[in-house]
Amino acid sequence: MESEKKMEVIQSTNNPRIKTWYQLKSKKGRQEQGLYIIEGIKLIEEAIDAKQEIEALIFDQGKDLPESLALHLEKYDLSIPIVSVSTPVIEKLSDTETPQGVLAILKKKNIEIEKLLENQFSFYLLIDQIQDPGNLGTIIRSADAAGVQGIILGNSTVELYNSKVIRSAMGSIFHLSIVQDELDQIIPKLQKNGVKVIGTSPYASKTYFEVDLTQKVAIIVGNEAKGLSDSRKQQVDEMIKIPLVGKAESLNVAMATTLILYERVRQMEKGWA
Template identity: 55%
Template sequence: MKISMNTNVEIIQSVHNPKVKSWIRLKTKQGRNEQGLFLIEGIKNVEEVLQSGQEVVSIIYGEDKEIPDSWRTKMEQSKQPIHLYQVSQHIIEKLAETKTPQGFFAIVKQELHTIETLLSHSFLLLVDEIQDPGNLGTIIRSADAAGVEGIILGDGTVDPYNGKVIRSAMGSMFHLPIVKASLDEVIPRLKESSFQVIGTSPYAKKAYFEMDYKQKTAILVGNEARGLAESRMEQVDQMVQIPFMGQAESLNVAIATSIILFERARQILKSS
């Protein structure tokens, strides 16, 4: 087997080191866009990205930590060298976005997917102006569990490489392609490829479980506070709602999205 892992470990103590400064910049959207990279934190997320086959550039870990043997096996199988950095606790604290950091990070190359890579699939999720990173991360996790084959993030949606999105998704963002694109351009393309585009609104006349999701389907969900804009509703083939039996005024967008996505899973399992 070809060993691609860089077995030399570089030790860094100072937060003023240029590499450390570039890593800290990855905590901002501008820094991520400039470098084409993103930072992930935590043992679970590093394990998931190593298993996913995405290009890991570096692994950073605390001076009191050791790289697990299972990680080394995955690193040896990597097509590109993965650089190891053992760093001081002060650097760990600068990189961390959690209160009690586990002391493991990875620098990962952003994967650039396009709408063309998704047109051959049959079940997609469109996200329009979701702004809370926790909501987006939960939506990605639910989409993964429900069998969604790709997610398209419209303009105004929070950056999927935001640290809280990654943590909330619990590794699921490494399991399916995520595309950032204009929904004004995407929706017509999907219809040309025989997708039915289903929007969501509490004021729709049709219940979500009345739809046939076994055909090529794209579910469209909107902003936490405003939902879908009127102009966006006009672009879809059908609007659906989740009927309420209690007195709650609304559902969290991540919960509502999960309910609709799993209806498709129910229909597929029932027909198999």
Template identity: 45%
Template sequence: MNKYDSNKPIQEITSINNPKIKLWSQLLTKRGREAQGKFILEGIHLVREALQADLKLEVILFSLEKGYPDELSLAGDLFIEIIGVSDAVLAKCSDTQTPQGVLAVALKPEWSKERLLEQENGLVIVIDGVQDPGNLGTIIRSADAVGATGVVLGKGTVDLYNPKTIRSTMGSLFHLPILEFDLLDLLPLARDKNIEIVGTSLQADQSCYELDMTQTIWFILGNEGSGVSASIQPYISQQVIIPMRGKAESLNVAMAGTVLLFEAGRQRGLHK
């Protein structure tokens, strides 16, 4: 890692009208994030996770009143700008009612589709229109927990860099490739690679526990209300059902994804 110049004085910004603050506050909107290719991380836990994962951070802002957190001392070893700011500035760049005293501006990581398509024994979750930030965050955390090789977010899916989504991932979004891609362009390529593309259906004859998940496999999870879109259905090579003994009609999409991922993990030796 490159060393940070410890002799460089830490800057201070106290005015919400500062041009930098105006620019960073735009990252609270999807349009601003897309225009700048950046996003905001808030809280010591997320910023520390980002540092440990070597995510590219442009700047760390901390509350002058609370002081710089000792837990983020790692940033002192990197070429990251550190700026002390007023609480009014933190509030301007935060989407929470009570800012946590530290936030960072990060560059969106870039991943290639080839990394997923060429992965041997790949385990990928494909998201088709999941709308709830908490659901998407849970799916990403489960994918991270079992060692999945990637997550693909199709059109209509909630923005990964929405602050609520970021918080719900608890840092797992830094631990595996997450791509945003048009599924109608990507899934034909996966099919050409003979990748098993698996969906869930209450009408399926095969249990998820009967499916061989040791091969390269992509699971598709659809919208909370309408499921997988009609245009995506033709690319599904197998449908499975998650057996349920109780009277519940179905599982929440995040729970269904978690069941599938952990069964894949079990078959791949996660239980050992």
């Protein structure tokens, strides 16, 4: 293997580098170091394909570096530091019950909110106070599928680099421009740029398929249980609802978000109304 010259070996869980990486399992550590951990062959390959900055690739010396991953590295001729570690080290750094034996340390993308606004994308998603990491990850995956261009997470939303968010987003965090910021200030800026901000509420008078979504739009979704706050509702341009035809009291927030995002896909293809 050509990259062998760069390979380092770490046996002990007390090694200082391992201790530093271990801190990336907490939000605080990720904030301080500007790094995060991803796990599994497929996700690491996606990170490589999407040209993410990889600080280190760590594999279980008992299992060896998976061949497809080694080929992936060669393909791009990447000089990523590769670290071979003992199984206890993998277990210490992993967040899954049955680790695949390969992890990567990634640099957080540094996207400035002003750039995201200047770019004047036509399809934004604003995520306000979503608490469940699985929901956030699934929403990001759907947003990626539906062609959303920019995602802005409110500061009260679960952190993007949480391992469960990353796992359920299945690589979509590498594809999209995502920032975390104060939605209070972001919404007026979007509106000034001609973006229509559309929120959801079970009490809205119009359903999501009765509103023109083919313009520049930002869809905003709120907390799993409480939805959007009253002050947030005041800020948005239009409210829409998802009709409940049967007896269910509500839809899961990831389902509701996906429905609205895909209604734009439908309208863009079939025309509005």
